[in-house]
Amino acid sequence: MQPAASSAYSASSASTERSATAPRRTATLALAIAIPLLFAACGKRETPPGAQPGAEAAPGTPAANVAWQPYTPVLQHVYLAYFGRPADPAGLEHWGRQLAAAAAATEPAALASQYRDNPGVRAMLDAFANSTEARETSGSTREFVAGLYRNLFQREADPAGLDYWVQALDKGVISRSDAALAIMLGAQHKDPGTLASKVAVATRFTAMLAARPDGATLYRGEADNRLGRAMMAKVDGATDPAAFDTEMRATITQMEQAQ
Structure with a gap:
C-alpha cells in the first residue's frame, strides 16, 4: 500500500516553522522578484504542452534522443508544478527537443535564469503558463498556492506560508508563475525528498508509456x-x-478503458 498524502502541520509545528523559516521565505520572495516575469504570460501559444510535435527534425533518431533526453527531469518538474501530473510522451519529446535546440540548461534554477535571454526557454515556459490546463487547474489565489504545495510536496501549505504567498500575489508583487518557481526552488525540510520521489515516479511513468506502440496517443x-x-x-x-x-500499470489500464 502506498503512503497517504501528508497532512497539514500541527499548530505548534506551524508556529515553529513560521519563526524558523521567515528569513528563508523572504529570501525566496527576493529570488522571485529578482527574476522578473519568469513564466510570464505573453499570450496564448498555438502549441500547448503535450501536443504532438510540429514540423521538426524526425523524432526517434539516436542523435535526437541523446540531445533531448537530459531535459526529462526539468520538464517533469514543470509538468508537476503546473499540472500535478507526469509529462505525456509526445509533450516531453516536443519540449525536450525545443530546449535542446535552444541550448537550455537542464536544471530548474539554471533554466529559470535563462528566461529573459533565451527565446527557446521563454517560449516553452510561456506555453505552460498560458495553457488551458494551467488556467483550469488553478482557481483563486489561495487555491492556486495550496495546489502548488500539494502538486510538488504532497502536503498542505503551512498557514503562515500560505498567507505569505497569497498576500504577495494579491498585491501584485509577483505573478503566479514567479510564485510557482520560487516555491519549487525553495523546497526545504522533507519537501526536497517528496519532490524527488514525484519526479522519479513521473519519469518512470512517462517512460513506461513511451515504450508502448500506442504510448504517444494513449x-x-x-x-x-x-x-x-x-x-x-x-x-x-x-x-x-x-x-x-x-499503481502505474493500473493507471495505464484505466487510460485504455477510457479510450
Whole structure:
C-alpha cells in the first residue's frame, strides 16, 4: 500500500516553522522578484504542452534522443508544478527537443535564469503558463498556492506560508508563475525528498508509456490528465518509484478503458 498524502502541520509545528523559516521565505520572495516575469504570460501559444510535435527534425533518431533526453527531469518538474501530473510522451519529446535546440540548461534554477535571454526557454515556459490546463487547474489565489504545495510536496501549505504567498500575489508583487518557481526552488525540510520521489515516479511513468506502440496517443485529453493527477497524489517522500509500478500499470489500464 502506498503512503497517504501528508497532512497539514500541527499548530505548534506551524508556529515553529513560521519563526524558523521567515528569513528563508523572504529570501525566496527576493529570488522571485529578482527574476522578473519568469513564466510570464505573453499570450496564448498555438502549441500547448503535450501536443504532438510540429514540423521538426524526425523524432526517434539516436542523435535526437541523446540531445533531448537530459531535459526529462526539468520538464517533469514543470509538468508537476503546473499540472500535478507526469509529462505525456509526445509533450516531453516536443519540449525536450525545443530546449535542446535552444541550448537550455537542464536544471530548474539554471533554466529559470535563462528566461529573459533565451527565446527557446521563454517560449516553452510561456506555453505552460498560458495553457488551458494551467488556467483550469488553478482557481483563486489561495487555491492556486495550496495546489502548488500539494502538486510538488504532497502536503498542505503551512498557514503562515500560505498567507505569505497569497498576500504577495494579491498585491501584485509577483505573478503566479514567479510564485510557482520560487516555491519549487525553495523546497526545504522533507519537501526536497517528496519532490524527488514525484519526479522519479513521473519519469518512470512517462517512460513506461513511451515504450508502448500506442504510448504517444494513449495519454491525452482531460480524462487522462485527471488519472495522472490522481496517481501522483499518492506519491510522497516515502514512495519507492520501482515499487510503484503496479499503481502505474493500473493507471495505464484505466487510460485504455477510457479510450
